[in-house]
Amino acid sequence: MKRNYNIFFFAGLVLLIYSCKKEQVEISVSPNKEDIAENGYRYTPSTQSFLRGHHWLENMEKAIFSFDEALTADIDFKVNSDRYFLAVKNLSLRYLVPRLHYAVNDTPDDFDYYNLMMAEYSRNGLSFPYGHEGDEMTHFETNLEAVIPWQLDQDYGFKPNPIFKPIRVSVVNNCLNPGLWEINASDKTGEVYHTWFDFPQNKYYDLVAKVNKMNSDKVKNALQWKDHTVTLQLDRLRNVAKVLGEQPVQVINEEISYSSQGSRQKLGKKFVTYKNGRGYQSPKHLSDVLENPVKMAAFVPPGIYSIKEKKDFDFKEFAHPISARISIVEPLTSFSFDTKPFKRDDFKYMEVEINLQSGKKLIVGNLPLNLLVQQEDFTLHGFGVGILSASGFAERRKMLIDQGFHPSFAYLAQEEKGHLVALNSHDKGLEQVFIRSYPDAEQPYWDITFTSYERITDIVKYRIPISASLIAEQKEHTKNYITPVYFSYRDDNLR
Numbered sequence: 001m002k003r004n005y006n007i008f009f010f011a012g013l014v015l016l017i018y019s020c021k022k023e024q025v026e027i028s029v030s031p032n033k034e035d036i037a038e039n040g041y042r043y044t045p046s047t048q049s050f051l052r053g054h055h056w057l058e059n060m061e062k063a064i065f066s067f068d069e070a071l072t073a074d075i076d077f078k079v080n081s082d083r084y085f086l087a088v089k090n091l092s093l094r095y096l097v098p099r100l101h102y103a104v105n106d107t108p109d110d111f112d113y114y115n116l117m118m119a120e121y122s123r124n125g126l127s128f129p130y131g132h133e134g135d136e137m138t139h140f141e142t143n144l145e146a147v148i149p150w151q152l153d154q155d156y157g158f159k160p161n162p163i164f165k166p167i168r169v170s171v172v173n174n175c176l177n178p179g180l181w182e183i184n185a186s187d188k189t190g191e192v193y194h195t196w197f198d199f200p201q202n203k204y205y206d207l208v209a210k211v212n213k214m215n216s217d218k219v220k221n222a223l224q225w226k227d228h229t230v231t232l233q234l235d236r237l238r239n240v241a242k243v244l245g246e247q248p249v250q251v252i253n254e255e256i257s258y259s260s261q262g263s264r265q266k267l268g269k270k271f272v273t274y275k276n277g278r279g280y281q282s283p284k285h286l287s288d289v290l291e292n293p294v295k296m297a298a299f300v301p302p303g304i305y306s307i308k309e310k311k312d313f314d315f316k317e318f319a320h321p322i323s324a325r326i327s328i329v330e331p332l333t334s335f336s337f338d339t340k341p342f343k344r345d346d347f348k349y350m351e352v353e354i355n356l357q358s359g360k361k362l363i364v365g366n367l368p369l370n371l372l373v374q375q376e377d378f379t380l381h382g383f384g385v386g387i388l389s390a391s392g393f394a395e396r397r398k399m400l401i402d403q404g405f406h407p408s409f410a411y412l413a414q415e416e417k418g419h420l421v422a423l424n425s426h427d428k429g430l431e432q433v434f435i436r437s438y439p440d441a442e443q444p445y446w447d448i449t450f451t452s453y454e455r456i457t458d459i460v461k462y463r464i465p466i467s468a469s470l471i472a473e474q475k476e477h478t479k480n481y482i483t484p485v486y487f488s489y490r491d492d493n494l495r
Helices: 005-020 110-120 201-212 216-222 261-268 286-291 394-403 468-479
Strands: 023-028 062-067 072-078 085-092 124-129 139-142 150-153 157-160 168-173 180-186 191-198 238-247 272-276 279-281 294-300 304-313 321-331 349-356 360-368 378-380 409-416 419-423 432-438 445-451 458-465
Touching: 023 191, 085 124, 085 168, 110 201, 110 216, 124 139, 124 394, 201 216, 238 349, 272 286, 286 458, 321 360, 321 458, 349 445, 349 458, 360 378, 360 432, 432 468
Parallel strands: none
Antiparallel strands: 023 062, 062 072, 072 085, 085 139, 124 168, 150 157, 168 180, 180 191, 238 321, 272 279, 272 294, 294 304, 321 349, 349 360, 360 409, 378 432, 409 419, 432 445, 445 458
């Protein structure tokens, strides 16, 4: 039988073209929307570069956002008739949209929708370096060419160099409302550019639905802000292997320390104040925040901290813990649940349930014991399941998802009609959890710190004795600890 190879070739070519086809969305970008403080600087916790407000990117009014069937996206910035360009390449949208990191039945239930909402309202971003055409890793490409961010102005002055090539670019899925995104670029000192854009909402819901294998209309309803309670189904996230018992809990009061340059700036700019006899003041000790009325800068459209509008919080109930139940668990979560089969690792995992006098509970689970050490905090970036970092490096994100531990979870909960139900912790001001182990102390303990959004301030630090049966293991983990590559690797590709 004679074959017509031209037909086969043409059919294959059509198939190749179809498979490589990218859907395009034109977006309008709006930079520099932050409030201006009295000193003339933008009211933002991020360090501002000498270039901020003067960079070539400020000329951008629109960008082309394109993505393929695998949800890999490109973002192109270009000014007509301008010889410069900047383009984001190979951006995996799976790393940016809310995802469920555990098995979901064919018909998702309220627990699934609740976790999706909690993930949506936790800021999620990805930072990536400069790269070249053909690089598989997420990167940006540009022909901006300056190697320093300033130019000499006469003999002793300096002026911004607008064509400076950024060190890193970030894309952030904002936590204010679904489909509000940000793009920023930075040099070695801080942000050189920051803009906001609205991802077309129907497209956004379609993206989230595809990643989570859900119906788009159901996703749209799930991502609306809700403060009602939902029955917790912790057995879908882990199996309890052994309950180690109850431990006492001590509330630690100490001077507020600066966990990062960002937290120093937030407190310095009065992103948080507490009320005492002289009115609202900057906090000095953890008890200032925990035991008094607190105001924090409100987060308002288009996704900025307001210099005028403040939100009231009261954290007093967290000052009265009763006990903590410690359990060993077997996780049923995975960072790659939507792309790969579930796979166990050889780590041992723990769950902590802190009981408060108010009847509420703080539950933090699937904690890998080999990463609870004295050298550095183990971080849960948000309440819910497996919330990813708001500024995670692309180089680390892929490693974490491919090679990392089972996703941890955190919930604020209470008993209702014999059931344990989850509350919307975002509305209570609880956002992140930091855990550090001190197994070599005279009386070994864990410090578990609950913090506000983007760690504007620590809210409460609990000290819990390490269960006797875990002390030897925790000492061994601390002694032999080396920071995993998915926490430390960074490659800025300065070529």
